[in-house]
Structures are given as structure tokens and as C-alpha cells.
Amino acid sequence: PLVTCLNTSLWHANPDFCVAKSCTPPDIMNGNFNYTTDLVLGTTIIYTCDMGYRLVGQESAQCVLHNNEVFWDNVPYCASIPCSPPPAIENGQSSDGNRDFTFGMAVTYTCNRGFSLIGDPTIHCTVNKDLEGVWSGPPPECKVVRCKNPEVKNxxxxxxxxxxxxxxxxxxxxxxxxxxxxxxxxxxxxxxxxxxxxxxxxxxGQHPNALCKEPPTVDNGMHNGTKSTDFVPGSVVVYKCKDGFTLTGAASIHCKVDHQHQGVWSKPTPECQSDVPPVGEHPNALCKEPPTVDNGMHNGTKGTDFVHGSVVVYKCKDGFTLTGVGVLRCIARDEYRGVWSKPPPECRGGANMIIVGIFPLLLAMLIMNI
The missing domain is CATH 2.10.70.10 (Complement Module, domain 1)
Structure with missing residues (x-):
């Protein structure tokens, strides 16, 4: 409160004598807010919601003054995004239990006895670009499938x-x-x-005219066939790649006879792909087997290393509810090591629905693209 007259004939005062009050950070469940300065009087913030939730109310708020106290003039909330009831299927049923469905939940279909399930048995509640709840795909079908007994003469x-x-x-x-x-x-x-x-x-086996021409060549690789030579049915050639390239596809093909008694090669030509990964990819960053959960399981293969980008889905046994993120993704910690994207979920007792959390934005967008 004091000012001092200096020998320079100027007044000296504490510049921080009067400072703007600050608003308390808003508490918005399942959401957050963006700001670039301190939350002082006059500051404007923008609210956002987590994946699977949408904002109810105005998206911006300002720190204002009333009765010499500061507060936010608007505090919205984030509501979970619902999906309509899962579609019914003929000759089968779903695990919905007549419950309400919101983002991240899943249903699994089964068929009646004597019917085969065609398609993906599980669909998830996700969101579209308009933040509306939609199912990740169509439900499977239950059909009677019977193929004739296949017999091959000779x-x-x-x-x-x-x-x-x-x-x-x-x-x-x-x-x-x-x-x-x-x-x-x-x-x-x-x-x-x-x-x-x-x-x-x-x-x-005797088709003197059923000859194959020289096998196809591959970029950055070679085969062991003799150049400019015709190959009789049954002949086999093996492909290999140059150093720094990996073979993709069948390593060997053989000469066979088609329905016109002409010689053709049995399989598509393999490819030699570079071992150097594209920018941002780490194909050697492997993840170990996903964590196990009590009273639940995941769809990963036991004792297998998982490549970068692999996804595993958790579900709970009947009578238990899945809490947390139900989908884990293998991400690269560095060029050689991979880690699972989030902690594993938990299966808690007291409910009979299957809740599967969806790996946030990337997986949801992937499902929509599919």
C-alpha cells in the first residue's frame, strides 16, 4: 500500500499490489477443458468430452466477477453416447439381456442348434462423425450350411x-x-x-504338351529354375530374396495341369519386401502375451509374441461386469520393444452384461472405416 519517492523524481510502487483473482479449475467428469493462460478473471476456456461422450451445454465458459468473487459463467457436462438396441437375428439370439447400451459396450450372438453363425459374432457400440451411437457392423446370420461330400477320382x-x-x-x-x-x-x-x-x-501325370514356361521373376529376389527352360508337370521352383528383404507369400510353386491340359504355375508369385520399416512403424517391436484377468479372458493366442498394432479384446465370464478399457493395443516403446497401450480391465461381480471398452479414437475410427 506504500509508494516511495525516488531520487529520480519518480514514484516507486509494487506492481503486484492488485492482481486478478483466479477461478478454480472446473470439474467436468468424462471431459476436460483447454486454456492457454492462467485461469484469472476474464479467461475463456473451451470444454471437450472424452471419446464416447458428448457435450451437453455451451462449449465455452468465462471467468467472471460477481459480489467480488470469481466463478465460471457456464459449466456443461459430458453425457455417455447411447446406441439403439442391437438388431435381432433369425434362428439365433444375442447376449444383450434387454439392457441399455452406451459407447464401448458389446453384444455377442449365438445360433440355435443346427445353425451355423456366418460373420463376426460380436459387435460394439461406437460413434460416427456426428457423435451418434452406432453399431460397429451388421449382426451375423444363422444359416443351415451343408456341403456335399467331396470326392476326388484317382x-x-x-x-x-x-x-x-x-x-x-x-x-x-x-x-x-x-x-x-x-x-x-x-x-x-x-x-x-x-x-x-x-x-x-x-x-x-503324363502330359507331354503340358509344359510351363520359365517361372515369373520377382523384384529383389530370384528362383532356382533354369532360365529359358520349359518345366514338366510336377517341377518345383523355390524363391528366395536378396539380403535386406523378406519373402511374402508361398516360397515355392510347382508346375501343374489345368483343365485344358496346359501347364500352369500353382500359386501366385511371392514378393520380396524391404526389411526397413516405413517411417513411424516398428515391426520388430513385439509385445509379450497380454495380462490375464480374474474371472475373464482375452482373445489373444497364449504363448505368442504380438506385433506392433495387434489388438486383443477382453470379456468377462457370466455374472461379472468388465470395468476399464476392454481393448488393448500393442504399441512401440522403441524400435525393439512393444508395450500394451493401457492397464488391463477388471471383471467385477454383480452384473451379467459384457462391457468391452474400445481403444479410444484410433480403434473407433478403424471400425468405422471397415
Whole structure:
């Protein structure tokens, strides 16, 4: 409160004698606020909500004065984003339990006895660009799938023995000596009651005119076939890559006979991809097996290292509720080590719904793009 007359004929006063009061930081659950200065009188802040929530009220507030006290003139709140009830399916049911669904929750479908589930059994409540709750994808279908017993003349089954084949059953074949396989050795029963690829045939091995030309070349790699040579059915060539490149695809292909008795190579040509990762990627940053949770499980393969970008989903046993983020993602700590993105969730008793947290913005956007 004092000022002093200096020998310079100027008054000296404490410049901080009167300072602006500051507002208390606002407490907004499931949200935050952005500011660039101290929260003093006159400051304006912008509110934002966490992923899965939307703002109710005005997005900005100002620190104002009333009765010589400062306070925020507006404090909105962040409400969870709901999804409509999950779609019903014929000949099956979901695990919804007739509950309300909000962002991050999931339902899993099962089919009645005798029906096969076609599609992803689990869908999640996520958000679109307008911050409206939507399901991550369409529900699966429950269909009766029956494929005919596949038989190959002059050949035999190596796996998939039986007389009844339903969705995703596979069968592997082999030709008798003196015959060459024409087509894929392994076929799968698909949802349209057909085998994919088509069931192969076993053709006689002597086709003097069924010759393959030189195998295709690959960039940054080579094969062991003789250049400018025709290859008879059954001939095999092996590919390998130059140093610094890794082979992607089948390492070997063989000459086979097509339905027109012409020689063709059995598989697509492999590729040699550079071992140097693109900027921002760390393919060698592996994560160890995800943490286990009491009264729950995840969909990761036990005893397996997980590459950068891998995602695992947790769910709880019946009678337990998942608390926390239900999806973990393998992220790179550095070039050689990976870590899981968040702490594992918990499975707490007292509820019978499956709640799966979705890894924030990136995973939600990925699901919407799919």
C-alpha cells in the first residue's frame, strides 16, 4: 500500500499490489477443458468430452466477477453416447439381456442348434462423425450350411473325413501315384453350401504338351529354375530374396495341369519386401502375451509374441461386469520393444452384461472405416 519517492523524481510502487483473482479449475467428469493462460478473471476456456461422450451445454465458459468473487459463467457436462438396441437375428439370439447400451459396450450372438453363425459374432457400440451411437457392423446370420461330400477320382482325403460337412469345415486331398493334382489341395465349406476353392481333380501325370514356361521373376529376389527352360508337370521352383528383404507369400510353386491340359504355375508369385520399416512403424517391436484377468479372458493366442498394432479384446465370464478399457493395443516403446497401450480391465461381480471398452479414437475410427 506504500509508494516511495525516488531520487529520480519518480514514484516507486509494487506492481503486484492488485492482481486478478483466479477461478478454480472446473470439474467436468468424462471431459476436460483447454486454456492457454492462467485461469484469472476474464479467461475463456473451451470444454471437450472424452471419446464416447458428448457435450451437453455451451462449449465455452468465462471467468467472471460477481459480489467480488470469481466463478465460471457456464459449466456443461459430458453425457455417455447411447446406441439403439442391437438388431435381432433369425434362428439365433444375442447376449444383450434387454439392457441399455452406451459407447464401448458389446453384444455377442449365438445360433440355435443346427445353425451355423456366418460373420463376426460380436459387435460394439461406437460413434460416427456426428457423435451418434452406432453399431460397429451388421449382426451375423444363422444359416443351415451343408456341403456335399467331396470326392476326388484317382485321389484320397488326407484330412476332413466324414459324411456331413458344415460351415468352415475343410478337407485336404492327395492324388494317387501317377496322377497330378489340378486345383487346390485344400477346400473349405462356405456359407453358400459350396466348396471354395472348387474340389480339385487328379489328372494322369503324363502330359507331354503340358509344359510351363520359365517361372515369373520377382523384384529383389530370384528362383532356382533354369532360365529359358520349359518345366514338366510336377517341377518345383523355390524363391528366395536378396539380403535386406523378406519373402511374402508361398516360397515355392510347382508346375501343374489345368483343365485344358496346359501347364500352369500353382500359386501366385511371392514378393520380396524391404526389411526397413516405413517411417513411424516398428515391426520388430513385439509385445509379450497380454495380462490375464480374474474371472475373464482375452482373445489373444497364449504363448505368442504380438506385433506392433495387434489388438486383443477382453470379456468377462457370466455374472461379472468388465470395468476399464476392454481393448488393448500393442504399441512401440522403441524400435525393439512393444508395450500394451493401457492397464488391463477388471471383471467385477454383480452384473451379467459384457462391457468391452474400445481403444479410444484410433480403434473407433478403424471400425468405422471397415
Amino acid at each position: 485321389g484320397k482325403k488326407l484330412s476332413g473325413f466324414g459324411t456331413e460337412y458344415t460351415y468352415r469345415h475343410t478337407v485336404t486331398f492327395e492324388c494317387y501315384p501317377g496322377y497330378l493334382l489340378n486345383g487346390s489341395s485344400t477346400v473349405t465349406c462356405e456359407a453358400d453350401n459350396s466348396w471354395n476353392p472348387p474340389v480339385p481333380t487328379c489328372e494322369p
